[in-house]
Amino acid sequence: MENAKSVKLVLEDGTEIQGKSFGAFTSAAGEVVFSTAMTGYPENLTDPSFAGQILVLTYPMVGNYGVPGEDLYESISKIFESDKIHIAGLVVNYYSEEHSHWHAAKSLGDWLSEYNIPGIFDVDTRLLTKKLREKGAMLGKIVAAEDVELHDPNQDNLVAQVSPSEVKHYGSGKNKIVLVDCGTKTNIIRCFLERDVELIRVPWDYDFTQLDYDGLFLSNGPGDPKMCEATIGHLQTALQQDKPIFGICLGSQLMGLAAGGDTFKLKYGHRSHNQPVLLTGTKRSYITSQNHGFAVDTDTLPAEWEMLFENLNDGTCEGIKHKTKPFFSTQFHPEAAGGPQDTEFMFDDFLKAVEEYKATVATN
Numbered sequence: 001m002e003n004a005k006s007v008k009l010v011l012e013d014g015t016e017i018q019g020k021s022f023g024a025f026t027s028a029a030g031e032v033v034f035s036t037a038m039t040g041y042p043e044n045l046t047d048p049s050f051a052g053q054i055l056v057l058t059y060p061m062v063g064n065y066g067v068p069g070e071d072l073y074e075s076i077s078k079i080f081e082s083d084k085i086h087i088a089g090l091v092v093n094y095y096s097e098e099h100s101h102w103h104a105a106k107s108l109g110d111w112l113s114e115y116n117i118p119g120i121f122d123v124d125t126r127l128l129t130k131k132l133r134e135k136g137a138m139l140g141k142i143v144a145a146e147d148v149e150l151h152d153p154n155q156d157n158l159v160a161q162v163s164p165s166e167v168k169h170y171g172s173g174k175n176k177i178v179l180v181d182c183g184t185k186t187n188i189i190r191c192f193l194e195r196d197v198e199l200i201r202v203p204w205d206y207d208f209t210q211l212d213y214d215g216l217f218l219s220n221g222p223g224d225p226k227m228c229e230a231t232i233g234h235l236q237t238a239l240q241q242d243k244p245i246f247g248i249c250l251g252s253q254l255m256g257l258a259a260g261g262d263t264f265k266l267k268y269g270h271r272s273h274n275q276p277v278l279l280t281g282t283k284r285s286y287i288t289s290q291n292h293g294f295a296v297d298t299d300t301l302p303a304e305w306e307m308l309f310e311n312l313n314d315g316t317c318e319g320i321k322h323k324t325k326p327f328f329s330t331q332f333h334p335e336a337a338g339g340p341q342d343t344e345f346m347f348d349d350f351l352k353a354v355e356e357y358k359a360t361v362a363t364n
């Protein structure tokens, strides 16, 4: 990358950082957030929850294992977390165009170019991260030839942009699960299909309360959860019933809002593969994969709800549960991709609740 063109990263507080271009030579604005994950850029960049965000990776060398080739199973990617790159831009320290991995099909720069996404390298990402930790996540832009306006993606309904427009069916298992797709990661679909499930994947604003199903699942997704009024409305109807409900990340926030609680924006969010969480009422903790900028305000939850997991770094809510009904959620990602898979049992717990619910209905 010796002949890389100059580009700059500009933050809303006036900071300007000179760097070099890789990927598309174009300008882009977004919310600048950082992740301390050491691997997993193919998964991160295709996670729809990153829509509208310029992602800073603190790991010092990025790109050296390239980008894998696509491999589909029942029209779902086995490799990526969706069918395109969702970040607005990428900021790294050392970019390695040279790459080596048995599954690599292209360089990270070529992959970004395919989707017209700019990357900037030669940036002191650790210094930048310290600034973001002190001041909080900021708006910013990568500026190539033409300048662009700063833009706050949290003012947009990003979920409507990434959610599918049609209902899709997968698998033929014994438990019928509705997956409300607010920008789901494909590994959530894979985790269900590995567990004898028939999956009905519906758009974020679809009235799923009309469907015949055994359990309801709410996916992750980008932006401010309060933008998803339609989903929250349908969820409120589902909360009147007794069918099991499980939510991940944005899905957890939507459950909190539908239950009558509130959400708030974290100073700089949790984006990494080593976030410790404590299971309430125990001394058991798990190391989890996370990517979120908002959280449920536990103090606002109604009396019949409680915190299920707590973040051991900052004490914020990492999941909620209903005290008597089979409704629960995680703010972290039990499906991982990337990161530790230690909490994948949450899918088993949900399907166990579904089986129990079905057994109760059968005997009544």
Ligand SMILES: NC(=O)CC[C@H](N)C(=O)O
Residues within 6 Å of the ligand: 049, 219, 220, 221, 222, 223, 224, 225, 248, 249, 250, 251, 291, 292, 293, 294, 295
């Ligand atoms: N991964 C997610 O679902 C993120 C949820 C929400 N957009 C947040 O940033 O908190």
